[in-house]
Amino acid sequence: MAMSGTWTALACLVVSSAAWAQNVADGRDVYGPCAACHGQHAEGGKGGEYPRLAGQPVSFLLNSLKQFQDRQRLNLPMFPYAEPRELSEQDMRDVAAFITAIELPTKMPPISPDAPALERLLAAERVLVVPKVKGDAEKGKALFRKNCGSCHGRSAQGKASRDAPRLVGQYPNYLERQFAAFKxxxxxxxxxxxxxxxxxxVSPADFTDVLAWLTSIQDQAPEPEGSTDAGVAAPVTPPEKKP
Amino acid sequence: MTTPRRFTLALSLLLATASLADEKADKATDKTFRIKCGQCHGKDGKGQTKKGAPMGMRDMASADFQAGSDDDWRKAIVDGFKREKDGKPQEMDGFREELDDAQVDALIRYVRALKK
Incomplete structure (x- = not known):
């Protein structure tokens, strides 16, 4: 590559990185009013009245915001915040980039007992464990894998490629309301x-079993996509056959 | 009622029941196709969807697509794949845990029926 080409490439890289960083920083500002309901760390609020947003795929967040804006999805509390004059297309992208990057642990991270109380408090604020639901978790797992896994991921972590949200770590009462709304x-x-x-x-009783499973795996590492319950990785790269 | 009449009636009932069962199975497969395949392939199978178009997805009714064997299709449905075709990355999720053998076979028949 000629020197000028190298410089151009480098400049583009720096500019695009800066633009991305700027987007996330702007997204933090855009998120400000959302925190009143969805929580400072997008952990959700009022025990599931407002859903957790942290870690949701960008494509799902963008789709949802557009649906609120276009009134395809009716939700009174979201109504004023999704108005085009309040939330531009760029704002949506920025805030989605900010929210998707938020990771919420399910356990308190190791922290020195000598650490200042504020530091411990801030670390504790980010820990999110949703209430467990009683039910047949094994049955729920089988139901989930059969009906939901290909879009939401086999460990319910969500799939950006399907615009499908993460369900594990979401408040079960919120999921119950969405289940009823879809039904x-x-x-x-x-x-x-x-x-x-x-x-x-899927009956309400079935869904309770799904919730029992979802809430039982919230502190577990997700299983890799493409694996199976037998633990055998399914082949995912067959060569394209030439006609 | 004479015996031939009884026989005709029984046969008609049997055929009607079979036809009803076929119709129910067709509806079930149509729904399975729409839910599991339609998001990317489109409910018409033409592949002109938000997900399918950037992958250069082929029309399922085309001779090119229909040239694939049942076994090729079964493998794709069950295992999924990740590949590059004509310079475009293509990816399909496997449905091993979501579809049983009978559903996969029914989907294959369904897609064969789309042939132009």
Missing amino acids: KGERAGGEDHPMNGVLDE
Whole structure:
């Protein structure tokens, strides 16, 4: 590469990195008003009245904000904040970039007992453990893997490629409300919505079992996509056959 | 009722039941296709979706797509794949844990029926 080409490439890299950093920093500012309900660390609020947003895939966050803005998804508390004059397309991108990067531990990180109380308090504030649900977790796991896993991921971590949200670590009462809303056709849907029809054969009792499983794995490392319960990694790269 | 009449009635009932069962199975496969495949391939199978178009997804009804064997398709449905085709990255999730053998077979028949 000629020297000038190298400089151009370097300049582009620096500019794009700066633009990305700026986006996340701007996103922190955009997030300010959201924190009143969704919490300072996007951990959700009022014990699940407002959902956890931290760590959700960017594509899901963007889709959701657009659905609120376009009134495809009706939600009274979100109404004023999603107005186009309040939330531009760039704001949506920035805030989504900020929120997706927030990681919330499920255990208190190691911290020196001599650490200042404020430091311990701040670390504790980020720990999110949602209430466990009683039910048949094994049955719930099987139901989840059969009906939900390909979009939400086999360990329910969400999948950006499917615009599908993370479900593990989400408040079970919030998920129950969404389950009911999807079943009644109240949540953004339409014939082409990916959730359309998915829950038709899933009863509320089944869903309780799914919640029992989801809340039982919140502190476990996710299983790799493409693996199976037998522990055998499924082949994912067959060569393309030449006709 | 005479015996031939009884036989005709029984046969008609049997055929009607079979036809009803087929219709139910078709509806179930149609729904499975829409939920599991339609998001990327489109409910018409043409691949012109938000996910499918950037991958250069082929129309399932095309001769090119239909040239794949049942075994190729079964492997793709069950195991998924990650590859590059015509310079475009393509990725498909495997449905090993979501679809049983009968559903996979029904989907293969469904996609074969899309042939132009």
